[in-house]
Amino acid sequence: MTSETNAAAGESIAPDIFKAVMQSVAASVTVVTAKGDPGPVGITVSAFTAVSADPPIVLVCIDKSGASLAELLDAPGFTVNFLPQGSESTALLFATRGADKFGTVEWDEPEVEIAGPVLHEAFQVFECETIERTEMGDHWVVYGKVVEAVVRAGTPLVYLNRKFVELPE
Numbered sequence: 001m002t003s004e005t006n007a008a009a010g011e012s013i014a015p016d017i018f019k020a021v022m023q024s025v026a027a028s029v030t031v032v033t034a035k036g037d038p039g040p041v042g043i044t045v046s047a048f049t050a051v052s053a054d055p056p057i058v059l060v061c062i063d064k065s066g067a068s069l070a071e072l073l074d075a076p077g078f079t080v081n082f083l084p085q086g087s088e089s090t091a092l093l094f095a096t097r098g099a100d101k102f103g104t105v106e107w108d109e110p111e112v113e114i115a116g117p118v119l120h121e122a123f124q125v126f127e128c129e130t131i132e133r134t135e136m137g138d139h140w141v142v143y144g145k146v147v148e149a150v151v152r153a154g155t156p157l158v159y160l161n162r163k164f165v166e167l168p169e
């Protein structure tokens, strides 16, 4: 077992130790989309968390180095597309900077005018109004109030130990 101790106030563990721990935290894979200018933007996101059920509030963490960051932050809303098992190629597409993301997959306009595109492949969807943006370390945390949802049975695509894993149906 390895461990890292930093008792002194103000110090923290190294980023690679942080990432080594986080890689064993299983996460559902989503594609977060928004209406950008000149066109829609979307990125693969596993840092999605439910914050509150009443009112329904979620958050997503967006890396500051992403090419789509400014448009995701500027948009008045966003959509969380929950990917099902078998959607690895879509997850990789939306994790590829500069790819023709919306020319490759099928999608619809959201029900909520200010939200982002809804991917046909998503088995569940949250359409959100952005209510807060917080700069935190090397990420921005974007909070959304869920205005519309698509709820369907399905098995989520899960990312664990730096790879996609199959869950039993």
Ligand SMILES: Cc1cc2nc3c(=O)[nH]c(=O)nc-3n(C[C@H](O)[C@H](O)[C@H](O)COP(=O)(O)O)c2cc1C
Pocket (backbone or CB within 6 Å): 029, 042, 043, 044, 045, 046, 047, 048, 061, 062, 063, 064, 065, 066, 067, 068, 069, 091, 092, 094, 095, 096, 097, 098, 159
């Ligand atoms: C499984 C998986 C999970 C990811 N989770 C996040 C995440 O939570 N937040 C984030 O900013 N990027 C995440 N990424 C990386 C972005 O999807 C990637 O940097 C993407 O290229 C950003 O698109 P952009 O360059 O157009 O902004 C993830 C990638 C993968 C493959």
